[in-house]
Amino acid sequence: MSRFEAMDGNTATAEAMRQVNPDVVAAYPITPQTSTVQTFSQFVADGEVDTEFIRVESEHSAMSACIGASAAGGRVMTATSANGLALMWEMVYIAASNRAPIVMTVVNRALSGPINIHCDHSDSMGTRDAGWIQLFGENPQEGYDNAIQAVRIAEHEDVLLPVMSMYDGFITSHGLERVQIEDDEAVRDFIGPFTAHDALLDVDNPVTYGPLDFYDFYMEHKRQQVEAMKYAKRVIPEVAADFEKHFGRRYGFFDEYRLDDAELALVVLSSTAGTARSVVDSLRAQGLKVGLLKPRVFRPFPAEELADALRDKIVVGVMDRSDSFGALGGPLFVELSAALKTYDVSAKMVDYVFGLGGRDTTPSQIESVFRDLAEMAETGEIKQLVTYLGVRE
Amino acid sequence: MATALKLKELYKKEDRLTSGHRLCAGCAAPIIVRQILTAIDEPVVLSNATGCLEVSTTIYPYTAWQVPWIHTAFETAASTISGVEAMYRSLVKQGKMEEQDIRFVAFGGDGGTYDIGLQALSGMLERGHTALYVCYNNEAYMNTGIQRSGATPLGAWTTTSPVGKVIPGKPRPRKDLTAIAAAHDIPYTAQASPHNWRDLMRKVRKAVAADGPSFLNVLSSCNRGWRHPTDITIEISRLAAETCYWPLYEVEDGEWKLTHRPKEKLPLEEFLRPQGRFRHLFREENKHVLEQLQAQVDRKWRQLLKRCGEEE
Numbered sequence: 001m002s003r004f005e006a007m008d009g010n011t012a013t014a015e016a017m018r019q020v021n022p023d024v025v026a027a028y029p030i031t032p033q034t035s036t037v038q039t040f041s042q043f044v045a046d047g048e049v050d051t052e053f054i055r056v057e058s059e060h061s062a063m064s065a066c067i068g069a070s071a072a073g074g075r076v077m078t079a080t081s082a083n084g085l086a087l088m089w090e091m092v093y094i095a096a097s098n099r100a101p102i103v104m105t106v107v108n109r110a111l112s113g114p115i116n117i118h119c120d121h122s123d124s125m126g127t128r129d130a131g132w133i134q135l136f137g138e139n140p141q142e143g144y145d146n147a148i149q150a151v152r153i154a155e156h157e158d159v160l161l162p163v164m165s166m167y168d169g170f171i172t173s174h175g176l177e178r179v180q181i182e183d184d185e186a187v188r189d190f191i192g193p194f195t196a197h198d199a200l201l202d203v204d205n206p207v208t209y210g211p212l213d214f215y216d217f218y219m220e221h222k223r224q225q226v227e228a229m230k231y232a233k234r235v236i237p238e239v240a241a242d243f244e245k246h247f248g249r250r251y252g253f254f255d256e257y258r259l260d261d262a263e264l265a266l267v268v269l270s271s272t273a274g275t276a277r278s279v280v281d282s283l284r285a286q287g288l289k290v291g292l293l294k295p296r297v298f299r300p301f302p303a304e305e306l307a308d309a310l311r312d313k314i315v316v317g318v319m320d321r322s323d324s325f326g327a328l329g330g331p332l333f334v335e336l337s338a339a340l341k342t343y344d345v346s347a348k349m350v351d352y353v354f355g356l357g358g359r360d361t362t363p364s365q366i367e368s369v370f371r372d373l374a375e376m377a378e379t380g381e382i383k384q385l386v387t388y389l390g391v392r393e
Numbered sequence: 394m395a396t397a398l399k400l401k402e403l404y405k406k407e408d409r410l411t412s413g414h415r416l417c418a419g420c421a422a423p424i425i426v427r428q429i430l431t432a433i434d435e436p437v438v439l440s441n442a443t444g445c446l447e448v449s450t451t452i453y454p455y456t457a458w459q460v461p462w463i464h465t466a467f468e469t470a471a472s473t474i475s476g477v478e479a480m481y482r483s484l485v486k487q488g489k490m491e492e493q494d495i496r497f498v499a500f501g502g503d504g505g506t507y508d509i510g511l512q513a514l515s516g517m518l519e520r521g522h523t524a525l526y527v528c529y530n531n532e533a534y535m536n537t538g539i540q541r542s543g544a545t546p547l548g549a550w551t552t553t554s555p556v557g558k559v560i561p562g563k564p565r566p567r568k569d570l571t572a573i574a575a576a577h578d579i580p581y582t583a584q585a586s587p588h589n590w591r592d593l594m595r596k597v598r599k600a601v602a603a604d605g606p607s608f609l610n611v612l613s614s615c616n617r618g619w620r621h622p623t624d625i626t627i628e629i630s631r632l633a634a635e636t637c638y639w640p641l642y643e644v645e646d647g648e649w650k651l652t653h654r655p656k657e658k659l660p661l662e663e664f665l666r667p668q669g670r671f672r673h674l675f676r677e678e679n680k681h682v683l684e685q686l687q688a689q690v691d692r693k694w695r696q697l698l699k700r701c702g703e704e705e
Binding site: 023050054057058060061064065067068069070071072074076091094202203206208209210213214217 | 436437438440447448451452453454456458459460461462463464465466468469471472473474475476477479480481482483484486487489490493495512513515516519520
């Protein structure tokens, strides 16, 4: 039987890891991910998991050990944040190109410098081209659910790509919420046993991993990664459908809230969507036709589906919790702009960079965004392409 | 029964690193690797740092390796083999695979070991993975074209410690990585050289039989970087040992022991002379560097004798 508990995101993630019972975990503690590693360490110390837990000396070694363990032929998980992810950057790419189905929770935190331990999305956005599937979660429940689904997605034979599951540092990682924890057996039944492909430990059938790959083959191998991402786009909804059958909670590429008949749409990732929903409700009560779209899957980017969902909107406001210095706007804005243009969506688009380094984002700020969008819908003019919310200019 | 360390027995064993690889003629690395893999009778799984050995043996779609092999990056041979070994322990413990007495071996050059991979190596040794880490030490970054490393000796020419008008080669001595590894208090650490193959293979056997991590530092001549003829690889290795530039010893459970003591300690010059990388040291104005280098070798040799409880 499933149970309801008050849990923060990191405890819920550790619970998911306990239930998945990976063969190997290699991880290094970093704020705000630390309590996941601590809680999991206790599970290991208490014999509640069979996992060999490698307490590595750095995140770089964490990802290297994960790749080695995965190639050896078993199920592997890890978790990190911010600078930890940055330190393992080199290996993050290598994990994907080795087609290692590693599942990693990334508790989103601002990248240094200056050093800052609080939430923004600069860490995982920086790895958006690394070849990992990326899922963003709004709250502890989604962190838990995504971690479990990530195992199935990563290990699907048509995919075999690593998956990053994200949620907001401190806001979600340390905020207590009601979480439905499923029965251990039900989770294990859902994920199924691990099937090894070309295992290093199969000494009778030796394989070479990570050879030197020049201009004569490298491009084909990159092309195969592209293909795997395409398959992932098919597999992610399949896994979500099966998850819903098992556990009743529905997941898609994105989540829509009062979007159908909306003229003004706001697009925002993760925990801020919760705040935005309440703003949508209060503005709807005032007669404004506003709605919300919260992407869950950022890689593979569901461009066509997003375009369809936003097709008849007049203005689309994107909120980016990270910036791409020198680019047109934040990463979510740039990607979404390209998607809407490609699929002939005529909505006007603007970007709001917010919440960097954990800066608080209030309902009144989100309301001001909607007011901006309303003004743009009325005048047909884009007032300002990128606005920095709540910053001293 | 382990294969006897006799040539007439060993030659019958199948090569685990086959011919067809593209390492240079006269390179010591494949000699060392084959000695090591021939010494091990059990199944092996290998991890390899980026470097000459890696790039020359696995040019896709070919591989010279007849055993499971993984390369991830430059500084990651130790951390990658840690993951492989942990997975083995996990699967065996859970009954998901049968125990097969697999030996886990990592290969890295001195770049991947002394320098960029030192942290990962230290982590692997401290955590106690049952794996052998082998440094094939050619005393510079040879794969990128002979740049100085932490293993490059004082005075040696490299492309980043060139012999200039004011600086005669590398101004700093090499670090003593074997002692650094031994300081981790692991079951087995040794220094070896391919000219004394029986000594090297005996050390490999001890290393892979150890209950925990082991480290082997093997001097590996690179004729491109050392600037010597391709046919004196073994002879130059012998001179390294006979001049006590590269003493052969082991540290077993904290006990230091010489495995070869030269009958007569040769002057360092005999090892340096045939090598172009030291040619400038024989010019009058650089005589002081030569003297310093000899003094360093003498001091390290006395220190080693003391650690091994040997008379001077």
